[in-house]
Amino acid sequence: MDIIEILEHLPHRYPFLLVDRVLEIEPGKSIHAYKNVTINEPFFVGHFPHHPVMPGVLIMEALAQAAGILSFKSMDEKPSPDTVFYFAGIDEARFKKPVMPGDQLHLHIEIERQMRGVWKYKAEARVDGQLAASAKLMCAKRDL
Structure with missing residues (x-):
């Protein structure tokens, strides 16, 4: 999936869209996507100016957004103004490797x-094949 199709399956937009491309997706099972992390990300201004590191909470959000794409594709639906897909929980979150610009x-x-x-x-979030973060995530679809 390219960015145009991603935008059809997520309500998020800049600066909060954290998925750039989907490499593989098997509806009902799994997804492999990625986020290109650049020094131009607005969060690097304050986290940390002398040693830029992607905040762990945003790594979790990127994972949740990929999960959202997988869920919408699994339901054969797209986001609508009548429903919302909430990030409902994180368990067993672990951060193993800092994620840096580049x-x-x-x-x-x-x-x-x-x-x-x-x-x-x-x-799981990986950089160069190495585990950067992992968690059990929970999301919930709700009608508005």
Whole structure:
């Protein structure tokens, strides 16, 4: 999926869109996407000026956005003004390697289960094949 199709499957926009491309997707199972991390990201101004590191919470958000794409594709739906897909929980979050400008953050998500609009995922973020962060994520689809 290129950025045009990603924009059709996520409501997020700059500066909060954190998925640049989807390399592989198997609806109902998994997704492999990535985020190109550049020094131009607005969060690097304050985190940290002398040693720029992508905030862990934004790594989790990037993983959740990839999970959102996977979920919408799995449901064969696109975001609508009548529904929202909330980031509902993070368990077992671990940060193993700093993510820096110039890194390509690979986002790997597997669906663990889905029931009554609640989705649970196993998520990993990798840089150069090395684990940067991992977590169990939960998202929930709700009608507005």
